[in-house]
């Protein structure tokens with residue numbers, strides 16, 4: 603099954619994420635499915651697990667198997683190091699080891715959704731909007747040291763959608779084209795050598811970003 607599309611009002615999106623957080627242990631991956639032209643966050647809960655019909659829709663796994671599974675490049679950190687907009691929901695904080703964050707000291711707000719109060723804690727309160735769980739020196743999320751499902755659900759299901767894999771091969775998004783009805787991403791297969799080159803360039807761009815941030819910081823002093 604997959605999470606319904608994250609669109610519409612903030613309250614509606616937070617409701618979907620809250621329901622997804624309840625079963626995030628069963629998250630499988632996020633796929634771009636060409637025949638539906640949709641990005642789907644896929645979950646496989648065990649039989650008997652309560653799943654909200656308002657938040658999830660059934661999906662034949664044979665449809666998903668044709669899709670491109672989104673991947674994140676270890677060490678990239680672009681989503682976390684600045685202007686991250688990172689947040690975590692009230693029903694997820696119990697999964698974060700206590701020593702890592704004092705949630706009662708973080709800015710937060712509460713939304714009322716379908717009669718339920720949902721608390722949202724902001725994590726983007728580090729320098730330049732960096733997520734508090736991002737380790738800039740090591741270049742990664744400190745929550746990666748624990749089970750994957752402990753991460754905020756938004757971090758689990760959200761991707762830049764540039765990097766993907768399908769049937770053990772790697773792909774990158776090279777453009778978006780209009781097919782007469784909607785905009786469709788175009789993925790191109792990359793060889794192992796090209797992939798290595800992309801990773802090297804990503805590392806260089808990352809170093810340039812960090813140098814840029816530091817120069818900006820020094821200018822502002």
Ligand code: SF4
Nearest residue numbers: 674675678679681762
């Ligand atoms: S999702 Fe993409 S941009 Fe974000 S950290 Fe991963 S590779 Fe980098």
Ligand code: SF4
Nearest residue numbers: 682688733736743757
């Ligand atoms: S929790 Fe981890 S993955 Fe999510 S924004 Fe923070 S550092 Fe990035």
